[in-house]
Amino acid sequence: xxxxxxxxxxxxxxxxxxxxxxxxxxxxxxxxxxxxxxxxxxxxxxxxxxxxxxxxxxxxxxxxxxxxxxxxxxxxxxxxxxxxxxxxxxxxxxxxxxxxxxxxxxxxxxxxxxxxxxxxxxxxxxxxxxxxxxxxxxxxxxxxxxxxxxxxxxxxxxxx
Amino acid sequence: xxxxxxxxxxxxxxxxxxxxxxxxxxxxxxxxxxxxxxxxxxxxxxxxxxxxxxxxxxxxxxxxxxxxxxxxxxxxxxxxxxxxxxxxxxxxxxxxxxxxxxxxxxxxxxxxxxxxxxxxxxxxxxxxxxxxxxxxxxxxxxxxxxxxxxxxxxxxxxxx
Numbered sequence: 001x002x003x004x005x006x007x008x009x010x011x012x013x014x015x016x017x018x019x020x021x022x023x024x025x026x027x028x029x030x031x032x033x034x035x036x037x038x039x040x041x042x043x044x045x046x047x048x049x050x051x052x053x054x055x056x057x058x059x060x061x062x063x064x065x066x067x068x069x070x071x072x073x074x075x076x077x078x079x080x081x082x083x084x085x086x087x088x089x090x091x092x093x094x095x096x097x098x099x100x101x102x103x104x105x106x107x108x109x110x111x112x113x114x115x116x117x118x119x120x121x122x123x124x125x126x127x128x129x130x131x132x133x134x135x136x137x138x139x140x141x142x143x144x145x146x147x148x149x150x151x152x153x154x155x156x157x158x159x160x
Numbered sequence: 161x162x163x164x165x166x167x168x169x170x171x172x173x174x175x176x177x178x179x180x181x182x183x184x185x186x187x188x189x190x191x192x193x194x195x196x197x198x199x200x201x202x203x204x205x206x207x208x209x210x211x212x213x214x215x216x217x218x219x220x221x222x223x224x225x226x227x228x229x230x231x232x233x234x235x236x237x238x239x240x241x242x243x244x245x246x247x248x249x250x251x252x253x254x255x256x257x258x259x260x261x262x263x264x265x266x267x268x269x270x271x272x273x274x275x276x277x278x279x280x281x282x283x284x285x286x287x288x289x290x291x292x293x294x295x296x297x298x299x300x301x302x303x304x305x306x307x308x309x310x311x312x313x314x315x316x317x318x319x320x
Contacts, residue, residue: 045230046230048230049224049225049228049229049230050221050224050225050230051220051224051230051231051232051250051253051254051255052212052217052220052221052224052250052253052254053230054253057212060211060212061210061212064209064210064211064212065209065210068209069209070205070206070208070209070210070211070213071211072211084249084253085245085246085248085249085252085270085277085283086245086246086247086248086249086250086252086253087246087249088245088246088249089244089245089246089247089248089249089270090211090212090246092245092246093211093212093214093244093246094211094212095211107282107283107284108283108284110245110249114280114282114283115275115277117245117275120274122267122274123245123267123268123274124267124268
């Protein structure tokens, strides 16, 4: 039975912090295999000019390179914020076994909020989902980011 | 109003043929901007050892590089087979305007078959969808591929 390990969520939070520091929406992810991190990623959409460059996708691609396989069958993915549709689909396509996420995303989350695609029995792979690990820290860094972004916009437009 | 252009679906079929020739599931895609193809892709999952390397993702990433933007707001995507969840999510995240696909995928299609996510008004972007353009050719190349793969497996295992 899968037991979420908060050390790995802390590593995902370190990734989110890296995104924060360079002005990207602060979401981080790691892929774990046999107790070791084999893939890390943080959102790089703006820096790579690529809407596909979400934390989960980059962590999965690094894990595929590390394990030299697209089938991440014995791997778990930890991500600070609930995966969107694209990332949930990438998790299914990569055959990830367990997903642990921190906070929900009510606007775009496809794992629990708007959809529950990881547990859809019609698809050829189902993923065990755990949520709420370090949820407060995961959502706090997002709140801080968007608060700072709003402040920056106000200063730019001269609004007090 | 979007008018699907079969010339672009033919270009997507050329991409599918490229995948077929190297033993990949034969799906192809192109991204079109102002009447020009700015991104092409065919499924490369096995060759790149990457479950994310679907035709649509690779075509979108090439288009992002060509246009130097992750926002493909005035772009259309043509793909031979109905996009899966991951690719439908990638289309939404990239702000593609119109999607035209050939044949449905009843097992994993997320645009019309299992889900209709491109038209989900809860998400922050909706995509206009057209289906059925060169559907027969798009599904025939898939049938040919899986028929040949089954034959190869039978020869390998010695079954007549």
